[in-house]
Amino acid sequence: MNDDCLTALSDILEGGELLLDEADRSRYASDGSGLIGDLPLAVLRPATTERLAGAMALCARARIAMIPQGGRTGLSGGACVTGRAVVISTERMQGVIETDADAMAMTVWAGTPLERVQEAARDKGLDFPVDIGARGSATVGGIIATNAGGIRVLRYGMTRQNVLGLEVVLADGRIISRLGKLVKDNSGLDLKQLFIGAEGALGIITKAVLQLKPHPGEARVVLLAIPDFPAAIACLARARKLFGDRLTAFEGMWPDYWEFVCGKAGLVRRPISGTHGFYVLAEIVGGASTAAEIETWFAALSEEGLVEDGILAQSLAEGRSLWAVREAVGEVDDALGSHINFDLGVASSHLGDFCKACDDRLAGLEGAGQVLKVGHVGDGNVHLLVAHDGRAAVVHAIEGAIYGLVAEWGGAITAEHGIGRLKRDWLHCSRSAEEIALMSILKQALDPAGLLNPGIYPGVAADSAG
Secondary structure, eight states: OOHHHHHHHHHHSOTTSEEOOHHHHHTTSOOTTOOOOOOOSOEEOOSSHHHHHHHHHHHHHTTOEEEEESSOOOSSSTTOOOSSEEEEEOTTOOSEEEEETTTTEEEEETTSBHHHHHHHHHHTTEEOOOBOTTTTTOBHHHHHHTTOOBTTHHHHOOGGGGEEEEEEEOTTSOEEEEOOOOSOOOSSOOTHHHHTTSTTSSOEEEEEEEEOEEOOOEEEEEEEEESOHHHHHHHHHHHHHHHGGGEEEEEEEOHHHHHIIIIISOOSOOSSOSOOSEEEEEEEEESTTHHHHHHHHHHHHHHTTOOSEEEEOOSHHHHHHHHHHHHGGGGOHHHHOSEEEEEEEOOGGGHHHHHHHHHHHHHTSTTEEEEEEEEEGGGTEEEEEEEEOSOHHHHHHHHHHHHHHHHHTTOBSBSSSOOTTTSGGGGGGTSOHHHHHHHHHHHHHHOTTOOBSTTSSSSSOGGGOO
């Protein structure tokens, strides 16, 4: 980056919004994926849409690639720097702009942490239902750019279903702003959908209007020990029939994961004794009678032989301790060692057989190690963690085996983490050639020089930028 460009950026941005020191820049090279990023040329942290637009227009004229970043919690390498590029961080674009309780809508800056949005909604007696383990550091812009899922998709859907409006800056600095609170709007194409899940490759989100929900009330948490995965599907069917949309989460833990976090790694206390074929963590919201309803449900499941043991949390603290077993997946890295964190989607009815097929396929691969499986049974999303010996050839073989199975089962190579730089080369296992070609057309139409997050989606080659 030449001195003229730096001077021009300094004229656009205000104090503290342009980082040039190498130590500062190095903190923005990578995200939570483990992929090692390159040192960015500079880090741009504008606090307003207008200054962001001005800086992006300048970078576009100078043909400098731009890597958007939020909380850098992503697990697919979507925020890692590659090649000669600047980082554009939304970390100074924070805060709730407006909460309209009557319209059930909240307008926020893209850099606002998810947890802060959730707290602001609760203060108004409302709820923003998207929830993920990294809620304290993941940003609104990040969860929208990756179309994050999380633990409550079963009731509320993905992030996409909870966004009413967006403000976005395109690669050339043009601002597209539609921050309406309308639930119904058929006035032409719904352009915000282009940017939700696009991982910053089509535009950088600066503001969002989020759809709020009534606060669901007290959540009761129950942990079930059951014989096998088919029993889990049967339990889910009965829970849906009994509780309806009060069932907000139905999480699954395979024995390999359970024994690892509760035993070998010692990350959490074992809440249920003995050895069982599968474990389910369910969350049901409702009033004072909910606990009695859950006990009735549990009794019926036991009578059918679908449940072997269980715990109904009697307090908020006990509920959190049960959730800690499920969320310990975020703490296994050191104990598991080198591993691949797959984020796979198949039909929930096929999830058990699919996971068995994965185990069988991996058992014959040299260099593949321990396998852990945990995920969202209700929406067919499993997080498959596969340890390996660190050799690049082994990593490629494991990825080929698992993504090959995804293709065979008609699944998704990423259910909620995004494609990023780690999964781009496997996109053909989930998408047809025609679909990929259409993605390329959209990318070229909105970012013909390939400057925004190059290398994320098919289109202009990553090395043509900057």
